[in-house]
Amino acid sequence: MNEKIDPDYNPNFMLKAIELSEIAYKSGKGLPIGCVIVRNGEIIGEGHNEIFERVNPTSHGEMVAIERACRNINSLQLSECQMYTTLEPCPMCLGAIYWAKINKVYFANTNADASKVGFDDTFIFDELRKNANERKINFLYVPDKSAMTILEEWKSKDLASAQPWNDK
Numbered sequence: 001m002n003e004k005i006d007p008d009y010n011p012n013f014m015l016k017a018i019e020l021s022e023i024a025y026k027s028g029k030g031l032p033i034g035c036v037i038v039r040n041g042e043i044i045g046e047g048h049n050e051i052f053e054r055v056n057p058t059s060h061g062e063m064v065a066i067e068r069a070c071r072n073i074n075s076l077q078l079s080e081c082q083m084y085t086t087l088e089p090c091p092m093c094l095g096a097i098y099w100a101k102i103n104k105v106y107f108a109n110t111n112a113d114a115s116k117v118g119f120d121d122t123f124i125f126d127e128l129r130k131n132a133n134e135r136k137i138n139f140l141y142v143p144d145k146s147a148m149t150i151l152e153e154w155k156s157k158d159l160a161s162a163q164p165w166n167d168k
Contacts, residue, residue, distance in 0.1 A: 010041070018034060019034065020046060021034035030048060033062075033087045034061050061087075069081065078100040083105045085106070091121065
């Protein structure tokens, strides 16, 4: 990793994420991962891993923080925001970061660091590189014209919900 730290990096936000990671595991709510989302120098969303409390494997610290930030600013887009997280995001969180259009992510531990203590997402990254029909979990394409008709109808309506991530 590049030893030069971005001039916009604020260590206080990473410290907050680290505090949240400790709360996550000491409370028994989740794994030790914390995250804050910052806009204009202010935290607009924070979270820590809550998979045990919510009984939900998608309740990662980044996902919780994104959900709270979006709700707090009433927007699906966090394009003017930075994320501070204690662990390099997994594939699910990486996808959410892109959907939310977060413009910068600072992380304290790499996936390689995490694998040394038992967090290893390598198998998921490897699965994503495979064709759908080669994955360990069966992904089967079952085309249905009525499903496509709904998508086409939605697109034709020019609704606000149609691709809210497009820059306009």
